[in-house]
Amino acid sequence: MFRTFTLAAAAAALAGGAAAQPVTPYSSAAAQQQAMRAGAVTSEQLVRLSLDRIAQIDKAGPKLNSVLAINPHVMADARKVDAERRAGRVRGPLHGVPVLLKDNIESWDGTATTAGSLALLDNVPQRDAPVVRRLTDAGAVILGKTNLSEWANFRSTRSISGWSAVGGLVRNPYSLDRTACGSSSGSGVAVAAGLAAIAIGTETDGSVTCPAAMNGVVGLKPTVGLVSRTFIVPISPEQDTAGPMTRTVADAAAVLTVIAGTDPADPATAEADKRRTDYVAALDANSLKGARIGVLRNLAGRHPDTDAVYEKALAAMREAGAVLVDVKGPEDSVLAQVGAAEGDTLRAEFKAALDAYLASTPEAVKTRSLEALIAFNSAEPRETPLFGQEIFEQSAKAPALTDPAYRKQRADAKTLAAQTLDRLMREAGVEVLVSPSGGPASIVDPVNGSRFFGSPSSLPAVSGYPHLTVPMGYVRGLPVGISFIGPAWSEARLLSLGHAFELATEARRPPEFLPSVNARPEVARAYDPR
Template sequence: MRRMVGLMAGLAVSAGAARAAEDPALGGLQVLGHAQATGTATSESLTRAYLARIEALDRKGPKLNSIIALNPHAVTDARALDAERKAGKVRGPLHGLPILLKDNIESADGTATTAGSLALKDNVTGRDAPLVRRLTEAGVVVLGKANLSEWANYRSSRSISGWSAMGGLVRNPYALDRSACGSSAGSGAAVAAGLAFAAIGTETDGSITCPAAMNGIVGLKPTVGLISRTHIVPISASQDTAGPMTRNVADAAALLTVLAGSDPADPATLEADQRRTDYLKALDPAALKGARIGVLRVTAGRSPQTDAVFDQALAALKAAGATLVEVTPPDVSQVSALEDLILRVEFKAGINAYLASTSPDQVKTRTLADLIAFNDLEPRETVLFGQETFKEAQASPDLDDPAYLTARASARRLAGPEGIDRMLAEAKVEALVAESGGPASVVDRVNGGRWLGSPSELPAVAGYPHLTVPMGYVEGLPVGLSFIGTAWSEARLLSLGHAFEQAIQVRRAPTFPATVNGSPAFDKP
């Protein structure tokens, strides 16, 4: 057997991606953990190989722009973990594995936490978010910070997903002219391209599940309150959560096992310690046998090719033993209107509190009003789109406003008990499945991309879990299958997703084409 470090280093300089079976950089926990355990790789060799791939594929080659900053201590951290392994101390299954953090998650490694904005380019807080501390205590190596839609896509309704003033535009590794979606765009593209073992993204509404689906990977938005949000640049106290983005479901389960837990500084996590479990051990490849699953056709008819892949996925679920029940999706227009108000109010309060916690020597913008003024004077920030969402949030009422409080309670009720929970109960099913969205659209700085919709809003507003797993391809572009459940149902959703993944074995590595393959229909006869 060839040593993995040599194989990975050789592949790192190639812009063409090999199949996961041939390319250890695209392997998961089983491949990379076994390599360290058997001595065919070390944490240092893995870290150096991923850094070489970042140089070849992100900085050069197809130039994915998926990473904003690298941890200057990554190799040193990996070497220390190798010393621990040699001394007989292995912290767990994630020991020595390199990951990326979305650049709105703080880490005490000397990198700034920018949310993609030039206003935070010097925001080196010296703080580890509690979720980062959990990861490093489990033996994870933090490689660096992944690019994102600036301010997690909350500066403008006309924003371009995956673009930030700090990092430029993230490119989709399955077609470089297509959107990587957002806001965890860099996390999705980097994991798909094999630039790290995994990444941690964040979601308020669709920001993990959309880029995961469009980049052909697994993404989990967990129940709000399962993972701490402390020291993460906020949008919404009601809806924000971090979550794993990986190349397979088992890796996501392993990461969630470490990420989940209560944090005294985040009241939403009060129940987390009682709710968390070992999600990796809970996986059951036969989970679909006898399962009753509701089918939501939220985006039916918008992409006939995606509908066809969805029908194939449904057939695979049935073949694996699931009973499928058609469920009529509810009208979400009222929930959407309420969500808009909730996010505006909570963003103003949350970002003002976050900015106040940063160093005044490094961050001169101390309030949302300061950010708006900064953007007005910085042409690099507004070259593509404005900041009307910021201005709407600034004009919004405070957290004690009666209209806001009523909206928050109503939205949670409509999306949760009267939305997802009602559908589950009436159909007598344990989970819902839906198309995660259509294939990635072409990036168009003038008119934007074509948005085909997704099922993310109800679980986002309810605070319920939402898992997306690759289900196939449309003209070479990945599309995902969403699994949605009630609060705290992550273990079951992951198990169902794992069983589906094992049944179809559909995921394939990207090859970084400039565009999707041409069709004979475009050629002259």
């Protein structure tokens, strides 16, 4: 069905003399918008194509499990924006583009907001999160909700990324037996697999950037306070943020331009209106020329193949004119100190924030506190077949947010993280830092757990600084990303540099939906050479 439509779209574009390219499952949102402007495709047709692909790829076929729910009136929403276009009203570059939401973000469309938990199956809100309202006000069409690591990976120290009791395991489309990372697993996989050009994820520490990198897409964790968190199931008001997950940096810039802004209900966003800009207009294909970039190598040696891909990425930046400066650090002792404080403080913040959120949910939701959730999980075997709820239990015993020791620990950790990043950039005389976003995806192993090759996510997460990941290459067919980290409110520069890198390398390629890396010809031949 997709091939038939692609040919029809091409014919329609040619008949109208338009320059629009045929729409494919991997077309960017910008290309979809161009095709709609040319009359080659409608929003209704784009939605139908996404629904067909979800049925074929996500629910059948490879069975990715990345989409939890479909907006029941998505077709009506698409027809509405199509009618607006015919009447001459186009609200912007997202007008008519289908968008998926991580299922911890509330949308007033009849779908539940579950955070992946059976306890929230009745959490069907009659309110939109401001981030959703900004998208729909810009003409985007909410397609549905994506699966996630349950409770955004904040239930157990032994959790399996991408698993939820509501949706099961999200599978990596590059190798179905490998982790999709998390917690925005479904959002990353859905974009990678061509189910939608745009998804919204959320991050407290690594939950946008890790699944983006491991699924070969772009992911941006904005500065905390640039995007509203109201009506998003929380972990921490100190670190939580929503962010775009897309196949191109330009699409991420377009989404951020729409969703950034002040929300009176979220005090952290007080500066957002002053800080936000047109991130698409700020993109410059030549921005690497003359840019001073700090090169982090503290993850070197953990995965030599990733190191090799990183060196090629750095060479591409040099060729594009970047001035690369090796940066020593961050020190392991600093990372350990920040990590320990983060673990303690997040538990206190989670308890307070979650209790407040649950108290605001519809009356049909019966688990209205963390203590009630712990009891629910203990009584519901479908919640704990693979791992428990140690983080829940530890959080229930955490101190109140008024506790002086907690307040000092949080302030010290945030200051240390920010000062460390600031110092690394200042001493090297650079404007941003780059690092591998991590290693390739490990095999999902419910017995021994997954291997983890490290990540640069904690310092920007605890400091609240922005963190962008862009595809940089592949290891045995598995994607690896490169991270761009800058000071607070530096999204425009990060996106511009990431855009230039993306254009210089053209690293991203679509997934093959292989059952395993073992099925790759070069691996299979090595396993059985005779």
